[in-house]
Amino acid sequence: MAAIFCRQCLPRAWLCRRAWQGCGRHYRAAICAELKKPLTIEDVAPRPVGPHEVRVDVHFCGVNFADILVCRGQYQEKPHLPFTPGLEFSGTVLETGTDVSTVKEGDRVIGMRNFNCMAEECITDQKNLWQIPEKVSLQEAAVLPISYGTAIFALEHRAHTQPGEVVLVTAAAGATGLAVIDVATNVLQAKVIAAAGSDEKCKLVLQRGAQSSVNYNQGSLKDAVRNLVGEGGVNVAIDMVGGDVFLEALRSLAWEGRIVVVGFAGGNIASVPANLLLLKNVSAMGLHYGQYKVTKFHVFSKSLSSLLQYCQQGRIQPYVGMVFKLEEVNDAFLHVIQGKSVGKVLLTLK
Structure with a gap:
């Protein structure tokens, strides 16, 4: 579905960056050249890595609703056009900068950055990479950074979920919803009521x-x-839908229950009736997961390291619903927009 984008339509400086190890080598990337238009696939010339940077050969990239929003100009971050979407990836290290000490060539890693991941190669600072344990596949690992990172922060860091508590999760069949079920049940020993939109x-x-x-x-x-x-009622609610579903989840809380707002997949943002908070002494809180990477990086990094270990130990089992090729990126976006996706949607770059 994705078409090859005309090279003349991109700024010359963007395409003519000096390639490392010779000028003839390029890699493919998904390009958002115009907002609210289909992405295109372009051959891109690599740039050199900086002293603290790492070049990664990307194997899988997660497809997140934030990628769709940023390509529509509706996300809180608005990269300059043209840009490559993609917030998370798994792959192997190709090259390291002179001052890199955390990874080496050939290491398998997951990474997170502010877009630019839907490409065959990605350059990022070494602090944005985590090594993948031996027993974890690159495909499994690609599910962890955003979906499972959000789940463990919502349940553990924000709601302080305790063993035996009852957790209600909405949009439960989505990537983050299934991650909440997995973490709540198998790591925190909570009981989960999962709410979804079809039998x-x-x-x-x-x-x-x-x-x-x-x-x-x-x-x-x-x-x-x-x-x-x-x-x-339930002790904890993790809501990703918003609107009336959020209000119903709020009204389902037990005494001193906690509800965490993770997103608004339903498209509507509800107002919180303050009297409901008062009557049952309940708490309503938000989670902007990516902000922890900026404000509390040590907590953010520790959570990802823990998730990799849980996966290595078999305590959690990431679920991949669909895998699309890079040139099918627009089909992947449509799959998510139409609500057809269950579990994580990935792009494969191989």
Whole structure:
């Protein structure tokens, strides 16, 4: 679906960056040349790595809703055109800068940066890379940075979820929803009620470890939760939908319950009725996961290292729903936009 973009349409300086190890080698990248238009695939000349930078041969790149929003001009960050989307990747180290000490050529790594990851190569600072343990595949590892990072921060760092507590998660069949189920059940020993938008998705969340499921397109989420847990309610709610679903999840909280706002996949942002917070002494809080990379990097880095170890130990099992080729990037975006995706959607660069 993606078309090759005319080289003359890009700024000469962007295309003529000096390539490392010779001028003839290029790599392919997905390019957003115009907002709200299909991405294109272009051959790009590499640039040299800086002293603290690492060049990675990208094997897999995650497709996140933020990538779609930034290509529409609707994300909080607005890169200069043209740019390459993509926030997370897995791959192998090709080259290191003179002052790099954390990784070496040939190491398998995951990485996060502010876009530029939907390409066959990616250059990033060494601090943005984490080594992949031996028993973890590159495909599994590519699911961890954003989906599982968000899940563990929402459950552990924000909601302080305790063993035996009941967790309600909305959009439960999505990449982050399944990660919440996995972490809550298998790391934190909590019990999960998973809410999703179809019977097929409800079936999947039960297969992935949820104790109960609710199809919130078939009636009141609050009433369904009450039927499952009684008047007491749930201890924690992780909401990624917003709007009426958020309000129903808020009303499903038990005394001193906590709800974490992760996103607004439904497109509507609800206002929080303050009286509901008062009546049950509940807490409503937000999670801007990527901001921890800037403000509390040591906490951010530790969480990713822990997730890699959990994966190595078999305690968590990342779920990949679909894998698209780089030239199918627009199809991958459409798959997510239309709500067809379950689990993580990845691009393969190999």
